[in-house]
Amino acid sequence: MKVPAEVSDESEQGTKRFRAKRDAILAAAAEAINEQSAKGMTFADVARRVGLNTTSVTYYFKRKEDLAAAAFENTLESLIAMLDVAAEEATPEERVRRYLALNMDRLGRIQRGEEKAFAVLSDLRATEEPMRGRLMAGWREVFRRTRLLWGPTSSRAQTDLNGARAHVLLENTFWLPIWLTRYEPDQYGRVEERLMDVFAHGIAGKDTRWSPTLLDLSHDEAEPGREAFLLAATRLINELGYRGASVQKIASELNVTKGSFYHHLDAKDDLVIACYRRSFDTIADAQSRGEAEGGSYWHKLSSTVATLLDVQFAERGPLLRTTALSGLPVGVRNAMVDRSNGIARRYAGMMMDGIGEGSIRAVDALIAAQALMALQNAAFDMRKWASTMPRERAIAMYASTLMYGLFDDRMAKA
Numbered sequence: 001m002k003v004p005a006e007v008s009d010e011s012e013q014g015t016k017r018f019r020a021k022r023d024a025i026l027a028a029a030a031e032a033i034n035e036q037s038a039k040g041m042t043f044a045d046v047a048r049r050v051g052l053n054t055t056s057v058t059y060y061f062k063r064k065e066d067l068a069a070a071a072f073e074n075t076l077e078s079l080i081a082m083l084d085v086a087a088e089e090a091t092p093e094e095r096v097r098r099y100l101a102l103n104m105d106r107l108g109r110i111q112r113g114e115e116k117a118f119a120v121l122s123d124l125r126a127t128e129e130p131m132r133g134r135l136m137a138g139w140r141e142v143f144r145r146t147r148l149l150w151g152p153t154s155s156r157a158q159t160d161l162n163g164a165r166a167h168v169l170l171e172n173t174f175w176l177p178i179w180l181t182r183y184e185p186d187q188y189g190r191v192e193e194r195l196m197d198v199f200a201h202g203i204a205g206k207d208t209r210w211s212p213t214l215l216d217l218s219h220d221e222a223e224p225g226r227e228a229f230l231l232a233a234t235r236l237i238n239e240l241g242y243r244g245a246s247v248q249k250i251a252s253e254l255n256v257t258k259g260s261f262y263h264h265l266d267a268k269d270d271l272v273i274a275c276y277r278r279s280f281d282t283i284a285d286a287q288s289r290g291e292a293e294g295g296s297y298w299h300k301l302s303s304t305v306a307t308l309l310d311v312q313f314a315e316r317g318p319l320l321r322t323t324a325l326s327g328l329p330v331g332v333r334n335a336m337v338d339r340s341n342g343i344a345r346r347y348a349g350m351m352m353d354g355i356g357e358g359s360i361r362a363v364d365a366l367i368a369a370q371a372l373m374a375l376q377n378a379a380f381d382m383r384k385w386a387s388t389m390p391r392e393r394a395i396a397m398y399a400s401t402l403m404y405g406l407f408d409d410r411m412a413k414a
Contacts, residue, residue: 022060024050027116029071035330037241038068038123069131071119076138078118082106083145093407095149096169097196103173104192110177111185117177122321123241146170150407157412161397163385168401169199171378172371178322178337179344179370194364198371202405203351205359208298210396210403210411212306215289217282227278231318234275238321238380247271272320272328273336279319280339283308283376287346297354301347302403305372309395312379313386322377344369368402375402 028049032041043064047057061067086099109115124135146166153159172195183191232253236245250271290304312318322340347369354360379386379398386394393414400411 021050021052025052025057025060025067026071026074029067030074030117030119033068033071033119033123034117038072038119039126039241041068043067065128065131068119068123069127069135072121072124072127072135073138075118075121076135076142079142080145083142083149086149087145092150093200096199096406099146099149099169100173100192100196100199103176104188107177107180108185108188111188120174126240143167143170155412158409160385160389161400161409161412164382164398165401165406167378167382167385168375168398169406172199172374175322175370175374175377179341179373182341191367194367195371198363198368198402199406201361202400202403202408203301203360203363203368203372204403205298205354205361208359210302210400212299212303212395213293214310215286215293215303215307217285217289217307217311230271230275230278233271234279234318234320237272237275238318273332275320276336276339280343282311282319283343284346286311287343287350291350296359297350297357298359301350301354301360302399304347304350305376305399305403306395308376309379309398310391312376313383313391313394318380318383319376321380340373344373347372371402375399 025046028046029041031049032045036045041064043054043057046067047054050057057067061070082099082102085102086095089095089098106115110117121139124139125132127135143163143166146169147162149169150162150165153162180188180191229250233245233250236250236253239245240249286304286307290300290307293300293303308319322336328336345366348365351360351363351365351368355362355365375398382394382398386398389397396414397411400408404410
């Protein structure tokens with residue numbers, strides 16, 4: 001039986017309206033997740049952002065968890081689509097350049113109000129089964145396709161190096177929206193070129209060798225027990241996000257009561273702030289000790305980076321990931337970003353001094369510093385990868401991605 005044309009048109013229009021409204025709800029959910037985390041997002045807030053009532057949102061997504069999962073899946077699908085486009089290029093460098101260009105173009109459209117931001121993926125591990133398994137499988141596929149930008153490998157060492165490269169590239173594109181706000185939109189093209197220059201050629205000056213000194217960051221605890229408390233909290237927040245790491249889970253990790261938590265801190269926000277301060281103080285301490293090292297500025301910088309990667313790869317003392325920013329009050333979040341930018345400027349100062357003496361390549365130091373921030377921030381997620389090889393080799397291989405560039409194979413051959 002033939003369906004009348006007017007009925008078919010009405011059905012098609014209805015489908016388009018359904019998809020448009022669903023897409024608007026997903027965009028609003030992504031916005032809410034980026035501000036408040038997936039667990040902090042509410043149907044009421046999403047409905048308000050779209051101009052609907054809560055019942056209208058539940059027509060499309062029965063549970064808040066379904067909406068969050070759909071927003072995360074939308075991010076994963078978009079990343080895979082960009083990676084597929086980039087994979088069409090002929091060489092690894094051209095593929096990475098294309099992938100970066102696609103990300104920068106998207107950020108430009110977001111800035112102009114032509115597109116909404118993706119949902120950040122920091123809360124993936126905090127989702128519940130069976131959604132968690134599906135989402136993590138999607139993330140592994142993103143990682144696999146990113147690693148394939150460098151093509152097939154013929155050795156374990158090359159596979160390990162390409163894994164580090166993929167991770168650093170992804171983390172840098174995730175970190176971009178945080179610091180790109182410091183630039184005017186008409187400067188985005190320049191930022192893209194300068195960042196790609198670091199990806200392609202690294203930071204190290206000509207004929208430099210990788211021979212860092214691991215710096216001693218040990219010091220007496222001001223309050224016995226507090227350091228262990230903050231380390232346990234940092235590990236859980238890194239893995240589960242700000243909202244996913246409940247007070248009960250943190251207390252259980254240390255085998256103490258919730259009352260012990262409130263002995264150390266007055267509220268959970270205070271905990272995250274304390275974890276950030278500890279992490280930033282650790283980085284600043286490493287920078288200060290690195291600057292006090294003898295030798296070239298290349299040696300000072302590489303020693304600082306190597307020491308902080310050693311901290312991240314060690315089970316005992318990770319640094320808090322910037323993904324915990326999602327869910328913090330706006331004022332606190334901005335203060336943490338300002339502290340992070342201060343640390344990046346210190347890296348930039350070390351690089352500029354190194355450029356002056358010739359031990360560091362002529363790069364845009366401010367942009368290269370933000371790339372280093374992404375590298376050290378993300379290393380926590382590579383602990384399992386690092387555990388498959390001697391620590392010194394893991395540090396050298398991971399650091400080489402930016403120190404020598406994403407296409408330099410010397411660490412796979414070492």
